[in-house]
Every structure is written in structure tokens, then in C-alpha cells.
Amino acid sequence: MKYKIIEFNPKEAPDDFWESYFEFTEANFRYHYPDNSMLNREAVIQRQKANIPNYYVKRWLAFTPEDKIVGWAGFGAITETSSEFKVNKHLCKLNIAVLHDYQRMGIGTSLLKVCVQEALSLNRTVIETGAEHDSGRAFLKKHGAELTIESAENRLELKDVDWTLMQTWVNEGPKRAEGVIIESFYECPEAILNEYCEMFTEALNMQPLGDSEFRSNIDGKLRRQTEQQYRDTGYTNYTLISREKDGKISGLTDFFYDSRDSYKILQNLTGVRPEFRGRGLGKWLKAKMILHIKDTYPDVERIITGNAEANAPMNSINKRMGFKKHKAAESYKFQVEETAKKLGI
Ligand SMILES: CC(C)(COP(=O)(O)OP(=O)(O)OC[C@H]1O[C@@H](n2cnc3c(N)ncnc32)[C@H](O)[C@@H]1OP(=O)(O)O)[C@@H](O)C(=O)NCCC(=O)NCCS
CATH class of the missing domain: 3.40.630.30 (Gcn5-related N-acetyltransferase (GNAT))
Incomplete structure (x- = not known):
């Protein structure tokens, strides 16, 4: 399947964009957390639009040719303005999700690539992330990520x-x-x-x-x-x-x-x-x-x-x-x- 990856800036998103965004995030949430109450939409938009002090943040969405959102990646790196910069200046973090029906088509890997490119451009040498689903564990293992700690x-x-x-x-x-x-x-x-x-x-x-x-x-x-x-x-x-x-x-x-x-x-x-x-x-x-x-x-x-x-x-x-x-x-x-x-x- 063809797909395109486009950078997403929540602050600039028009009001009519959010319906398609929630179609994606809520389908993904229902799949992974069937017993949880859905997150409040107003709160989600507020958090997406909020300033994140001392963080360089980038987000991307993956779209099908029909403009359906099927994947997402978020990337963050602490900036020099933070007291945490000195000890973490080699680090950055990412989070990737792809809708269940669109997995194993290479979308996750394409989203990982844009994050790694971002890490390279900022001279960060290590990317930290997490997983709580088997698909994520398999994906991270396949791409050579090392386990750092087990939690729950x-x-x-x-x-x-x-x-x-x-x-x-x-x-x-x-x-x-x-x-x-x-x-x-x-x-x-x-x-x-x-x-x-x-x-x-x-x-x-x-x-x-x-x-x-x-x-x-x-x-x-x-x-x-x-x-x-x-x-x-x-x-x-x-x-x-x-x-x-x-x-x-x-x-x-x-x-x-x-x-x-x-x-x-x-x-x-x-x-x-x-x-x-x-x-x-x-x-x-x-x-x-x-x-x-x-x-x-x-x-x-x-x-x-x-x-x-x-x-x-x-x-x-x-x-x-x-x-x-x-x-x-x-x-x-x-x-x-x-x-x-x-x-x-
Ligand atoms: C992790 C995730 C983003 C991968 O998305 P994806 O589009 O399916 O990734 P790709 O198609 O690029 O997969 C690349 C490789 O990862 C491995 N992989 C991915 N999902 C797998 C699964 N469910 N079982 C076994 N291997 C898997 C495979 O080796 C796959 O290559 P292959 O299909 O050619 O064998 C997706 O499974 C997901 O959203 N999971 C839940 C969120 C999550 O756990 N994120 C953790 C990363 S921050």
C-alpha cells in the first residue's frame, strides 16, 4: 500500500482536522486498551497544542492515499535552555504507533527513519523509547533496540x-x-x-x-x-x-x-x-x-x-x-x- 508521511503541527491544525485525528487515535486506543474509558477529546487537543518547555518536539502522521490517518510518530529532545540538558545532551526520545490493520507494511519503519534523521541532525547519539505491546516489542527488537529496564x-x-x-x-x-x-x-x-x-x-x-x-x-x-x-x-x-x-x-x-x-x-x-x-x-x-x-x-x-x-x-x-x-x-x-x-x- 502507498502511504505518505507528513509533519504535523497541532497548533496550526484547522478545527476540521481533529475529527480524522481522533478517528485514528481512538481506533488505536480501543484496540490496545479495550477496557479503558476513552480519553477526553478536549483534554487531548489541549495537550497536543500546549507548549512543552525546554523540548524540541516534532510529530508526523502517516496517511493512506484516501487521506486516512493510520500512523503517528512523536520525537522529543531536551534543549539547551533546560537544567537537564547537560546530563542528557546525547539523548532524545520517540514514540511510534501504526493502526493494527496497517501494520507490517513498513509504515512503522518509515516513521522510525524520520525520527533517526532528526536525531542525527541534532547530534543525539541515543534514542530512548518504550513498549507495552507485543507488536512494539517485536518491532524494536527487529530494529536492534536494546532492552534497558523492565517495568509495569x-x-x-x-x-x-x-x-x-x-x-x-x-x-x-x-x-x-x-x-x-x-x-x-x-x-x-x-x-x-x-x-x-x-x-x-x-x-x-x-x-x-x-x-x-x-x-x-x-x-x-x-x-x-x-x-x-x-x-x-x-x-x-x-x-x-x-x-x-x-x-x-x-x-x-x-x-x-x-x-x-x-x-x-x-x-x-x-x-x-x-x-x-x-x-x-x-x-x-x-x-x-x-x-x-x-x-x-x-x-x-x-x-x-x-x-x-x-x-x-x-x-x-x-x-x-x-x-x-x-x-x-x-x-x-x-x-x-x-x-x-x-x-x-
Ligand atoms: C511498533 C509498530 C509502530 C510497528 O509498525 P509497523 O508499521 O507494523 O512496522 P513495520 O511494518 O515497519 O515493521 C517492521 C518489522 O518489525 C517487526 N514487527 C513489527 N510488528 C510485528 C509483530 N506484530 N510481530 C512480529 N514482528 C513484528 C517485523 O520484523 C517487521 O518486518 P516484517 O513485517 O518485514 O517482518 C506497531 O506495531 C504499533 O503501533 N505497535 C503498538 C505501539 C508500540 O508498541 N510502539 C512501540 C515503538 S515506540
Whole structure:
């Protein structure tokens, strides 16, 4: 089958374009996630059009001769404006999807080629990506991507939570970690901005990362830009931190919520600094957070999170909360030069 690949800029897309876009994305979503509620269209358009600070972003669509959209690729690379540039300047990332009925026709490979060309033009040497479907795994293997880490999407149905146990963890918290207090915020208070960014960065980088090469380095400016991006895309981001007697931040947990997809919460990062571990802080933070979710968002039915399979402490807490593995997912990386050679670029 003949197809054409065209760069796509959501900000310039006319209003009547979106119907054909959703025909593609929703068919793809229904195929891969038949049990999930469809994403809110307004939220999708808002996120597609939003500025992504400090990222060079490109997107392409694959069209049939009848102008039906059957494939998509997204490419991103951190720009020099970011505090994360220095440690990740050799990296970029991609995501490719092709409608089930149009797979094995070379469209995915053509989309990979345009991404690799982009990586070469930016002098990036490694492309990182992920897969959670067998077709993607086979495609990445065929093109020589290396597995970097195994992870999973884990889910907690709120109806399954043992609320008495959650209250016990909250009650035990101040007894086991004497003098510690828990504070909350949506936007990080200016007074703790730098310390919080340092802690958040540390927590991101101390997760098991396998052979993934991306490393976080969030400073106050980047945090503020990210908070603006959450506002621009309709997300509420809520954080709990634990502070020691001397004021030092020892742990954190945060989540994302969008009232347009009000049945779910996306649990983000949880971390306790190594010197403060073994005193029930992780359980206290997570239990306090889930009680807050129950009280604040009565429509929420499910909490979704992603964890490395090798993250024993986090998976142990999650399991006791009632999280269950929903789907395996892995991360991969391509060596750009090698891949370009193989693709004949
Ligand atoms: C991954 C994906 C984009 C590939 O799209 P595609 O158009 O089918 O890719 P191609 O036709 O260029 O496939 C290239 C090669 O990958 C391998 N491959 C792709 N899909 C495969 C499958 N389901 N089973 C076995 N091998 C497969 C094959 O070797 C294929 O070559 P061949 O058909 O000549 O044997 C598509 O399967 C998809 O959308 N999957 C879900 C999304 C995803 O997992 N993306 C991960 C990459 S970021």
C-alpha cells in the first residue's frame, strides 16, 4: 500500500482536522486498551497544542492515499535552555504507533527513519523509547533496540483498599518517625523550592533505572515552568512531603488529576532519602495521600502508577495497598549511528 508521511503541527491544525485525528487515535486506543474509558477529546487537543518547555518536539502522521490517518510518530529532545540538558545532551526520545490493520507494511519503519534523521541532525547519539505491546516489542527488537529496564503499569481499584490498614499506617507514622511532620502543596512554596527540587531530582535518580541513560536534574526555574505546563494542560499536581525535626525534607509523594477524566488518578513519584528509610515514612506518605484522594475526589475509582519491576520497596508498599500488575512495559534504547546505518540513512 502507498502511504505518505507528513509533519504535523497541532497548533496550526484547522478545527476540521481533529475529527480524522481522533478517528485514528481512538481506533488505536480501543484496540490496545479495550477496557479503558476513552480519553477526553478536549483534554487531548489541549495537550497536543500546549507548549512543552525546554523540548524540541516534532510529530508526523502517516496517511493512506484516501487521506486516512493510520500512523503517528512523536520525537522529543531536551534543549539547551533546560537544567537537564547537560546530563542528557546525547539523548532524545520517540514514540511510534501504526493502526493494527496497517501494520507490517513498513509504515512503522518509515516513521522510525524520520525520527533517526532528526536525531542525527541534532547530534543525539541515543534514542530512548518504550513498549507495552507485543507488536512494539517485536518491532524494536527487529530494529536492534536494546532492552534497558523492565517495568509495569500497576493499578489500584479504590473499592479494594483496606481503609483500616491505611489509617493504621497514618497513625503509626508520627510514632515511628518522631518529630516528623507532613506538609502539602500544589505549587512548591518559594521558601523550599531549591531544597525540594534537589530532593525530587534525587528521588527520580535513585529509582532503579537499569540501562536507561536519562538522568533528572530539576532546578527551580524548570519546576516553575513545569508547574505552568500542568496548568496549561488541565492537570492538578498535588504533593506531600515529610520534613524532619530540623526542617530537612526526607520524603515525598505526588499525583496528577484531571477533572475531565475524573475516574482516575495518576500516582507519580514516591521517594524517601536513604538516611531516613526504615521508619515507615513511605507508608505514611502513601496512606495519607490515598485518604486525601478518597476525601477530595469522590469520583476517583482507580489509581494508576508505573514502577520498575526491580523496585522492591515500592512494589512491596504498593502490593500491601492493593495495587495489582495490569500490564508489563519495558524501556529500550537505540544507538543512533548504528540504527541509521541499518536503515540505509
Ligand atoms: C511498533 C509498530 C509502530 C510497528 O509498525 P509497523 O508499521 O507494523 O512496522 P513495520 O511494518 O515497519 O515493521 C517492521 C518489522 O518489525 C517487526 N514487527 C513489527 N510488528 C510485528 C509483530 N506484530 N510481530 C512480529 N514482528 C513484528 C517485523 O520484523 C517487521 O518486518 P516484517 O513485517 O518485514 O517482518 C506497531 O506495531 C504499533 O503501533 N505497535 C503498538 C505501539 C508500540 O508498541 N510502539 C512501540 C515503538 S515506540
